[in-house]
Amino acid sequence: VSASTAVVTAHEEPLATGHVTGGISNPILGMILFICSEVMFFAGLFAAYFNVRNTSPVWPPAASPTSVPVITPELAERFNLHAEPWFGLVLTIILVISSFTCQLGVWAIRRGDRKGLVRAIGLTLVLGIAFLLGQAYDYSQLGFGLADSQFGSTFYTLTGFHGAHVFGGAIMLSVVLYRAMSGQFTAQHHDAVEATSLYWHFVDVVWVCLFSILYIIPTK
């Protein structure tokens, strides 16, 4: 790459590096396209959830002593997430707030406010980690596992892969935070902040959809 830039500066005519000028930057466009593929990944999982849900005569699955594995009445009781959506709601609020703080960071660096960026991204990271710890705690309290019928499979696959994406986003936020603290971003150059923020918003939206289908839309 350094060779090509050098060659360009040495010539008078416009040369091979002619990028389309203006518009969206390469890393941000790359992130948007990557998020498109992530949307389709979750679309596959969500489609599977609705398909399995539709196949089942009632949802969440009712107690059934004959099924393999057996769904005991206690287990069927545990599946009823609608009865106790409060912890999930707290997690939702944490993640939605973190989306706002993340955006505050983006707006700060667009103004050239590095301290504001560090504060906002730091807070976002703390909220993200709080969400992950909260989800781990929730898992320990649910009382059913991945192998407990199609309900357990879909619940843990959907929320687990979402959690993995939050974890990935937290790593990206950590890198952005480190770079922000060492003063690498300016009002003109902060593609990493913009791209990370887009990803974080996406992860947030996925959770809102997940919370809606797992805790809110009516059972059948």
Place this chain on the structure above:
Amino acid sequence: MATTALTPATTYRSGLYEWVTTTDHKKIGILYVINSFVFFFIGGILALGVRTQLAVPDNKLIAPDLYNQLFTMHASLMLFLFVIPMLAGFGNYAVPLMIGAPDMAFPRVNALSFWMLPLGGIIMLAGFLVPGGTAAAGWTSYAPLTERAYSGTGTDLWLMAVLLIGTSSILGGVNFLVTIFKMRAPGMTMFRMPIMAWTVLVTSVLSVLATPVLASALIMLFIDRNYGGSFFNTALGGNAVLWQNVFWFYSHPAVYIMILPAMGIVSEVLPVFSRKPLFGYKAFVFATAAIGALGFSVWAHHMFTTGSVYLPFFSFMTFLIAVPTGVKMFNWLATLFRGQLMFSTPLLFALGFLSMFLIGGINGAFSAAVPVDFALHDTYWVVAHLHYVLFGGSVFGVMAGVYYWFPKMSGRMLDETLGKIQFVLMFIGFNMTFFPMHVLGLDGMPRRIAMYAAASGWGQLNLLATVGSLVIAASMLPFLWNVFISLRSGKIAGDDPWEGNTLEWATSSPPPPYNFDHLPPIRSERPVFDARHARHGETGGHA
């Protein structure tokens, strides 16, 4: 030229180190091509195993469980590690050059995309070393055959390998899209891009949107198998047909991932060797986009006989795809019509593509009719169809691309005589192998069976197909010899041996790491043609 003075001080690096660590799209493209050929040969040997077993009735040479592994790995290697990466390799090599860019948008991501492929291939083939052998449920891996009860560790390895390869596809697709949208040279508007760049663009959209759905399917199956999940296990409340839906939601668009760039290669070769511009450039672009878009609405035509899909819709959409494909066929023929045809090897392979892909398209349209499909489903007719599009189409297109761009990649020409021998052998061998399969399918021979009775009367045609497969294998010998001697002592190619149209012919062969010292003005989709004729004092060649 100021270029030499500006070359950065180089420290000595061994050739191997240079190739392993490279982020140059041309070197990565060549790595893709070499890697794909390695898997092509392994997959080909597995196919010879399959054909040997089927050569005579009641053959007990290969046990049924090994036979299942052979055809599963043959298809998996050919689709995931040969056709898709091979075309991505040509895209990698050619597209940045064709649009006048110095490299891909994300060179390091590009290297990552490549290196996942050999790793995936090794993981997949490692199945031969574990108890129970490789995946053996066919490349479609239908549940419940792939559930824990019926298949071993090889299937887990297969899932991991395909997941890696899929990730490589997604990252590659993102990279191509950003490159094409953002890295075009001044004057290279979207509607002046070579058709190859357009086909790679549409292919990349398919990769980015369809491959993650396959990833979700693979992960769900992995969870079913290893963590007690019940997505596809009907006994546990799951749904086996769900696998087919998510799998084909990827794998039908993937069929276009496997053919569109080959169409792109042919669309570059035909104009150059007919000495005419491509007929109906814009119609071709729109037809490509239409195939990509319609490709998302036909996946369930693989599932007509499951009884759980809405037949009229999927049948109609499948027929509809024949329209843009027909537009392309018309464009190609009209490009050839009254051209000054130059029967070099690339054109021969491109003509092979046209004729064989036409057969593959027509016999595919037969199967789109629901009642016909009910009769033909899972017979050798389907095997004939898919090989006419994937071998007759994609492989002939790939070979056209190899002969067309080898001079650019290596700086030397491939030998024409050996090329023509290869073409004739491959064309004859291909038709000997796969044409009889139409008849076998109509006779009711099911695909994926390890053995058939002599009384079935399928023996002769199967023997013919086996002999044909040996002819195909033989056609690879002149090819390998050709590459070997041409790299050592082939004719020096020069910048533009074919009098090409597109920008890769405006730089040296092989091009410098930064691709271009100087670009000709880009005022049409044939900038090199324009520059050549402007130099000769003729009128510009705007199409």
